[in-house]
Amino acid sequence: xxxxxxxxxxxxxxxxxxxxxxxxxxxxxxxxxxxxxxxxxxxxxxxxxxxxxxxxxxxxxxxxxxxxxxxxxxxxxxxxxxxxxxxxxxxxxxxxxxxxxxxxxxxxxxxxxxxxxxxxxxxxxxxxxxxxxxxxxxxxxxxxxxxxxxxxxxxxxxxxxxxxxxxxxxxxxxxxxxxxxxxxxxxxxxxxxxxxxxxxxxxxxxxxxxxxxxxxxxxxxxxxxxxxxxxxxxxxxxxxxxxxxxxxxxxxxxxxxxxxxxxxxxxxxxxxxxxxxxxxxxxxxxxxxxxxxxxxx
Numbered sequence: 001x002x003x004x005x006x007x008x009x010x011x012x013x014x015x016x017x018x019x020x021x022x023x024x025x026x027x028x029x030x031x032x033x034x035x036x037x038x039x040x041x042x043x044x045x046x047x048x049x050x051x052x053x054x055x056x057x058x059x060x061x062x063x064x065x066x067x068x069x070x071x072x073x074x075x076x077x078x079x080x081x082x083x084x085x086x087x088x089x090x091x092x093x094x095x096x097x098x099x100x101x102x103x104x105x106x107x108x109x110x111x112x113x114x115x116x117x118x119x120x121x122x123x124x125x126x127x128x129x130x131x132x133x134x135x136x137x138x139x140x141x142x143x144x145x146x147x148x149x150x151x152x153x154x155x156x157x158x159x160x161x162x163x164x165x166x167x168x169x170x171x172x173x174x175x176x177x178x179x180x181x182x183x184x185x186x187x188x189x190x191x192x193x194x195x196x197x198x199x200x201x202x203x204x205x206x207x208x209x210x211x212x213x214x215x216x217x218x219x220x221x222x223x224x225x226x227x228x229x230x231x232x233x234x235x236x237x238x239x240x241x242x243x244x245x246x247x248x249x250x251x252x253x254x255x256x257x258x259x260x261x262x263x264x265x266x267x268x269x270x271x272x273x274x275x276x277x278x279x280x281x282x283x284x285x286x287x288x289x290x291x292x293x294x295x296x297x
Contacts, residue, residue: 008163008164008267008268008269009160009163009164009241009243009268009269009270009271009275010271010274010275011156011159011160011270011274011275011276011277011278011279012274012275012278014159014160014163014278014279014282015278015279015281015282016278016282018279018282018283018285018286019056019059019060019282019285022060022282022285022286022289023059023060023061025289026060026061026062026289027061031289031292032063032090033062033063033092033093033288033289033292034062034063034064034065034090034091034092034093035053035057035062035063035064035065035091035092035093035094035095035119035285035288036065036066036067036085036088036091036093036094036095037050037053037054037064037065037066037067037094037095037096037097038067038069038078038081038082038085038094038095038096038097039066039067039068039069039097040069040070040071040073040078040097040100040101040104041069041070041071041100041101042071043099044249045226045247045248045249046097046098046099048249048254049097049277049281050066050097052277052281053095053281053284054066056281056282056285057285060285062285062288065091067081069081071101075104075105075108075109078104078109079109079112082094082096082109082112082113083112085117086112086113086114086117091117092117092119092288092291092292092295093117093118093119093287093288093291093292094113094114094117094118094119095119095120095284096109096110096113096120096122098122107181110122116291116294116295117291118149119149119284119287119288119291120151120152120284120287121149121150121151121152121287122151149287149290149291150189150283150287151185152279152280152281152282152283152284152286152287153182153245153276153280153283154185154186154189155279155280155283155286156276156279156280156282156283157186157222157243157245157276158189158190158193159279159283160243160270160275160276160279161194161220161241161243162193164241164268166219166241166268168194168195168196168219168220169194169195169196170195170196170197171194171196171197171219171220172196172197172198172199172200172217172218172219172220173190173194173196173198173199173200173218173219173220173221173222174199174200174201174202174215174218174220174221174222175187175199175200175201175202175222175224176202176205176221176222176223176224176225176230176231176257177201177202177203177222177223177224177225177245178203178204178224178225178226179203180201180203182224183201183203184201186222187199187201190220196220200218205225215235215236215237216235216236216237217237218237218240219237219240219241220240220241220243221236221240221241221242221243222242222243222245223242223243223244223245223246223257223258224245224246224257225246225257226246226247226248226257227246227248227257228248228250228255228256228257229255229256229257229258229259229260230246230257230258230259231244231257231258231259231262232259232261232262233259233261233262233264233265236262236265236266237266238265238266239265239266239267239268240265240266240268241266241268241269242258242262242266242268242269242270243269243270243275243276244256244257244258244269244270244271244272244275244276245257245276246258246272247272247273247277254272254273255272256271256272256273256275257272258272
């Protein structure tokens with residue numbers, strides 16, 4: 001079972017430090033910052049995320065606008081709402097809560113968010129030519145990130161890996177996830193921040209895939225599948241750094257991708273809840289403040 005001691009990769013404590021700094025900055029500068037979030041449908045996990053963001057916005061002193069749309073809403077109405085928020089000078093940042101109901105073209109809707117207000121950096125897609133030179137020192141701006149903003153979840157993952165304080169030069173990393181849109185920028189920024197030997201991506205892994213790619217070969221495992229306790233102790237290397245991005249809501253309980261028994265094999269694991277989640281919200285708010293500063297230039 002999971003150790004009773006505080007997990008080493010404790011995102012909650014790190015998030016509180018960031019939130020405290022932003023709150024102090026907001027009081028000092030008296031900035032009028034507004035975050036608008038659009039939520040479509042009744043996904044339980046998404047509702048939880050939005051409520052947590054609303055709570056942190058209130059704690060910092062950021063104005064929060066929440067737009068709850070039924071799953072039956074038309075794509076045109078969602079796009080019209082986003083365009084209206086783009087034009088609203090009082091709105092600093094816009095966030096579209098994902099996932100959307102399956103019938104929607106998420107990429108199309110995301111493309112309508114103004115880059116100047118894209119607090120989640122959802123519209124960012126790394127060009128294929130950039131993927132051919134992962135170890136280059138090109139700025140994020142040259143890759144299309146208009147405000148030098150990194151997606152909050154990716155910032156959280158990098159932060160937690162650094163918290164392990166392990167020597168990662170020449171090590172191997174693997175990303176288990178359902179989306180290449182998530183994996184590609186993560187792979188690029190892992191390569192940019194750490195001198196890793198290789199970074200592999202496994203999309204929508206099945207149990208049979210472990211016969212081909214052995215997770216025991218990886219010192220860093222990032223899992224974002226949303227499958228309760230998918231990752232078992234026998235799959236991971238001892239003292240591997242495991243970042244659990246996945247979340248499943250079953251009833252009123254929240255579960256991660258990592259089985260609790262993995263904590264016996266490695267202390268370098270981010271827990272769910274209390275790992276990536278709190279840090280992601282903190283970095284979302286930090287991005288919001290960055291957008292506010294950029295808009296004043």
